[in-house]
Each structure stands twice: as C-alpha cells, then as structure tokens.
Amino acid sequence: xxxxxxxxxxxxxxxxxxxxxxxxxxxxxxxxxxxxxxxxxxxxxxxxxxxxxxxxxxxxxxxxxxxxxxxxxxxxxxxxxxxxxxxxxxxxxxxxxxxxxxxxxxxxxxxxxxxxxxxxxxxxxxxxxxxxxxxxxxxxxxxxxxxxxxxxxxxxxxxxxxxxxxxxxxxxxxxxxxxxxxxxxxxxxxxxxxxxxxxxxxxxxxxxxxxxxxxxxxxxxxxxxxxxxxxxxxxxxxxxxxxxxxxxxxxxxxxxxxxxxxxxxxxxxxxxxxxxxxxxxxxxxxxxxxxxxxxxxxxxxxxxxxxxxxxxxxxxx
Amino acid sequence: xxxxxxxxxxxxxxxxxxxxxxxxxxxxxxxxxxxxxxxxxxxxxxxxxxxxxxxxxxxxxxxxxxxxxxxxxxxxxxxxxxxxxxxxxxxxxxxxxxxxxxxxxxxxxxxxxxxxxxxxxxxxxxxxxxxxxxxxxxxxxxxxxxxxxxxxxxxxxxxxxxxxxxxxxxxxxxxxxxxxxxxxxxxxxxxxxxxxxxxxxxxxxxxxxxxxxxxxxxxxxxxxxxxxxxxxxxxxxxxxxxxxxxxxxxxxxxxxxxxxxxxxxxxxxxxxxxxxxxxxxxxxxxxxxxxxxxxxxxxxxxxxxxxxxxxxxxxxxxxxxxxx
Ligand SMILES: Cc1ncc(C[n+]2csc(CCOP(=O)(O)OP(=O)(O)O)c2C)c(N)n1
Numbered sequence: 001x002x003x004x005x006x007x008x009x010x011x012x013x014x015x016x017x018x019x020x021x022x023x024x025x026x027x028x029x030x031x032x033x034x035x036x037x038x039x040x041x042x043x044x045x046x047x048x049x050x051x052x053x054x055x056x057x058x059x060x061x062x063x064x065x066x067x068x069x070x071x072x073x074x075x076x077x078x079x080x081x082x083x084x085x086x087x088x089x090x091x092x093x094x095x096x097x098x099x100x101x102x103x104x105x106x107x108x109x110x111x112x113x114x115x116x117x118x119x120x121x122x123x124x125x126x127x128x129x130x131x132x133x134x135x136x137x138x139x140x141x142x143x144x145x146x147x148x149x150x151x152x153x154x155x156x157x158x159x160x161x162x163x164x165x166x167x168x169x170x171x172x173x174x175x176x177x178x179x180x181x182x183x184x185x186x187x188x189x190x191x192x193x194x195x196x197x198x199x200x201x202x203x204x205x206x207x208x209x210x211x212x213x214x215x216x217x218x219x220x221x222x223x224x225x226x227x228x229x230x231x232x233x234x235x236x237x238x239x240x241x242x243x244x245x246x247x248x249x250x251x252x253x254x255x256x257x258x259x260x261x262x263x264x265x266x267x268x269x270x271x272x273x274x275x276x277x278x279x280x281x282x283x284x285x286x287x288x289x290x291x292x293x294x295x296x297x298x299x300x301x302x303x304x305x306x307x308x309x310x311x312x313x314x315x316x317x
Numbered sequence: 318x319x320x321x322x323x324x325x326x327x328x329x330x331x332x333x334x335x336x337x338x339x340x341x342x343x344x345x346x347x348x349x350x351x352x353x354x355x356x357x358x359x360x361x362x363x364x365x366x367x368x369x370x371x372x373x374x375x376x377x378x379x380x381x382x383x384x385x386x387x388x389x390x391x392x393x394x395x396x397x398x399x400x401x402x403x404x405x406x407x408x409x410x411x412x413x414x415x416x417x418x419x420x421x422x423x424x425x426x427x428x429x430x431x432x433x434x435x436x437x438x439x440x441x442x443x444x445x446x447x448x449x450x451x452x453x454x455x456x457x458x459x460x461x462x463x464x465x466x467x468x469x470x471x472x473x474x475x476x477x478x479x480x481x482x483x484x485x486x487x488x489x490x491x492x493x494x495x496x497x498x499x500x501x502x503x504x505x506x507x508x509x510x511x512x513x514x515x516x517x518x519x520x521x522x523x524x525x526x527x528x529x530x531x532x533x534x535x536x537x538x539x540x541x542x543x544x545x546x547x548x549x550x551x552x553x554x555x556x557x558x559x560x561x562x563x564x565x566x567x568x569x570x571x572x573x574x575x576x577x578x579x580x581x582x583x584x585x586x587x588x589x590x591x592x593x594x595x596x597x598x599x600x601x602x603x604x605x606x607x608x609x610x611x612x613x614x615x616x617x618x619x620x621x622x623x624x625x626x627x628x629x630x631x632x633x634x635x636x637x638x639x640x641x
Binding site: 029030031033046047048049050052053076077079080114115116117118119120287288289290292293294295296297298299300301 | 354355356406407412414415416417419420432433434435436437465466468469470496497498499503504505569628629630631632633634635638
C-alpha cells in the first residue's frame, strides 16, 4: 500500500469526489493551487475573508442542487459564521419539514500543540455536537480521513469534517483504489484486555504509544477510536468497556461538557456496561483553560502519552 | 513629500519606523532560530501607516491592531522589553507568556491588542469609540485592519453604526494588496476600499501608505473631525508588506518579483531619510547611522531582558481565566 500524509489524504478525497460528481465545488479563503489547476477557478474558489457568508452560501447552494465543500480552514474561523451554523445549517432540514436536502460539507482543523495561543488552538467540537442536525467526524489516520471525508461529501446533510492540526504531517497507509469509511462506525485501533482507552484524533496515537509502554509492564490496553462524533457508535465503545471493565477517555479538548463527557455518559447510562465496570471512568483531557502561548504553559495544559499511561496504571491497580 | 511638521518631529517618526523595522528583523531571526514560537507576522514595509497615524494621537486615545501587530504596539508607545519578552514566552512579557506575537496588548497606553481573527478587533475598538463618546472627554479610537478584513462583516456593521452615531472613530485600512495568498484584486468589489465610505456617509480618503507625512496629514484631519463630534473617517493606506505573509520558512508566496521590486523602491524609511537629507541637510549620513546604531542597541537590550527573564511557572496556565 502507498503511504501518504493525513493532509494529502484529505485533498485526495476532495479531488476524487470532484472527479466523480460535477456538483461538488469548493469554497475557501485560501484556494489550493493544485486543485485549481485540475478543476479550475469556477469549482475551486478562493474567496474573500467572509466565513459567515461562505457558510450560508454553501448551505444555499446545497439546497439548490449542488454539493459544496466549505473549508473554514481552522475551526477558529468558523466562529464568525456561528449564526449560519447554529441557526441555519443545523436546523434547516428539520425546521422546513424535510422538504429539501442540504448536502454541504464543512471542514475545519482543530487542536493545539503549535504555540499559536488561545485563538488558534481550539478543540470545540462538543459545541457543535450539542446541536441537533449536524453530523461530524474527527479521524485519526490518513486512511480514515480520506474514507470519512468521501462519505461526508456523499451524505445528504450538513456535515463537518474536523481534522487534527497535529496530525496533518502524519503519514499512513492508504489504498490506491476507491474506498470509503462509513460515518458512525468506531474503530478498535488496538486489541487489549485490561483497560480500554477511548481516544480522539491525535490522542489515539498517544494512547497507542502508551499501550506499548504499558504492554511491557504487563498491562494490556485496548485503544478505541470513535472516528465519528455524531452519530457516535455507542455500541462499539460499550462493547470494549464491557470487555475490559476499565475505561480511560482521552481528549485534547477540555473536560467540561466535552466529547469525553458524552462518551462517559453513553457508557455509564447503559445498564449492562455500568454493571461490567470495575472502576470509575477516568478522563484525561486538556485543562479547562484557553490554550496559552509559552511552551511551558501549553505543555502543562495538554494531555499526552504519559498522562494516559498514568491514568491506565491507576485504574489497572 | 510635504509637511508642516518640524524636523525634530519628522526625525522622531523616522526613529519610530526604524525601531519597528529593527525589532521585527530581530524577531524574525530569533523565530527562525527557535527562540520565538508559533508564528510571527512582520509589518516591515508598512511602518509609515502605524507611525503616521499614532503620531496624530494622544496617549489616552485608543487603537486596536491585527495579527500583524508589532508596528501598532511600538507606534503607540509600547515597551520593547515587555514586547520581546512576550515573543520569548517569558513571565515578564506583556501577557505573561500567554499571548505571543499575535496577542500583544498594553491597555495602559490605549493599545487594545493584536488580534488573531481577521476583522476581530473592528467592533471592539468601535466599542472603545462609543465609550469615548459617552465619556465626552474628546478621546478618539482607531481601528487598524487589512484589505482582507475590509471584506468581513464587522467592517461594514461597525462603520455603519459609527457613522449613524457619529462615533469618534478612525478606520485605517492597510491595503497591502494581499490577504495571505489571496490577491486583493480578486476579492475586492472595487479597487479602493475607501470608496465604500460613501455608502456610509463618511469621508473616505486614499493615501500613499508609504509616505509617513501623507499618512500623518490624513490622520490629523480625521482625528480633528472625530474630536469635533463629526464622526468617523475611513483612511485607506496603499502599502505593501515586503515579506511573506508570515516568517514561517517554506511559506507559499504568489507575488511576482516585479511587484515586490516596485514596492521595495517605495520603501517608506529610505523615502523619509532622503526627504530629510534633501531639506537643507536636516539629517546627515552620520546622524542617521548614529540613530540606527542606538536603535540596534535598544533592540539588543530588549532581547537581553527577554533572555534574562524566567519562563512562567507551568501552573500559571491556570491563572487569569477569570478576574478575581
Ligand atoms: C476570520 C478569519 N479568517 C481567516 C483567518 C486566517 N488569516 C490570517 S491573516 C489572513 C489574511 C489577512 O489579510 P489582511 O486582512 O489583508 O491583513 P494582512 O495580513 O495583509 O496584513 C487570513 C486569511 C483569520 N485569522 N481569521
């Protein structure tokens, strides 16, 4: 199999879907020149810095027969479009009684670790999860980002592809041929029997690294990647929790009302899973603060493989 | 270049512009060397805008900046030591190491902050203008922003309100022809941002943004109008950033060599130097050299201050989330 980067896998998904369906077009404040060369400036549009308008225009074009992709670039820049996301996109299908479809795909990078300070280091997906009417994914590998993005572009709803800033340069195997990854299906990234680590995006890799270390200490860790945030594959997460009886949830976002909180609730509110738990569910998240600039401060705020390993050791004791 | 300013005042503007330039040259070097983190956006080539405008302001007038903020900070009178320490991520920095290059502020001198969100500051500083009007002490507020920002909602919403309420505002568009990798020519509905002022019933002025004296003249007039309660002015400064969008190595840059060269010829600093030298020797080569070496020493001492300052304690990450 070929090895390509997470960022390149995302671009491949867009190019393939644009070749496959001429209703797909792309809006972004920074037009990708390779895509412009292949598809032209009509379909790959470099836009003014007006994310609110772009977000609404994507929705409007979607309701008028196209399948737009609106790349917010950083999730940071989606916040100037909150009306269009919250009041419009998430509700438009339901509110108008399902009269027409709005197949628009929004893309946004998330996460920190880049010394870019509070505004440019955000992991706010749970804010979006809280809205009924938007599907969203958060893949951790080049394979998953490509397969999921293709599924999103083909989906008939407003959808969001959250992509991890820290993983953009990460490489991984991606097949040559056509494939998709289904929305709403979690993936067990490593089998284990003592403790389940449910990790998101970059922390999947931190959890896998922790699992290696812990294996040498005689602790067998299962790593589960939800991959899709909405709809969440609760059954796969619960099955792993029932198998090991001990769960650590690792998220680059803060804990308060986070994806980690949702996952903990999905596990513990299920009677069979609750009965199988041998210890309280543990969360390893960022501290609940805006992300600071100075490396000393930023490194203190984020979770990592050591913090995951520590939590696992604690639970396995 | 014409002006009514004294030679001393002009030499002070030159000094300010050169401080900005030398500060950023050093910031760029130290960023490449890994001593400054994240991202650094240089204002080099655009110094005449911040200096020309801020020279028309009082200490208690307020300004707001953008992601390209060092020049605005320095022109408003910020302390170079605390600025450099912030870039170095140190406890003694303006934001205790929490902000970095994109987020330097000094509220004590009316510098309401650099801002990582394009157009993010325009409404905030319009609020400062509203406060100035309500207070009634004749203060004004200035919004600096790029051509890219002029296409975003806050520009239009804020200027409309400021005009309707006659707020003491000056909106300064730094049209450097590019928003990151996107040419302004492909995104502006009309070539001159200043032309939009007509739609809001306020004066819209185009000035040569690389002529500090012309910028200053325009700013004086706008400030007088604002202080007199006649409302806002939109000043569009045609200028150019001499460097790439950020200092990150490998950054794409679609600008042509010809375009860059043409603007290098209009560099605002040599222009003012030549002007002063031409005017009955109001600046000699020796004086200019002495001014520059004094500035270099000041920049070096800001780096020394930063390097001698401690990093914050890790636990300080948890402080300042709320005011006590
Ligand atoms: C709302 C928003 N969208 C996108 C960005 C990414 N971005 C940072 S700077 C920039 C270009 C800004 O251009 P302009 O306003 O002309 O200022 P200049 O960089 O030329 O000084 C962009 C698109 C951002 N920071 N904020």
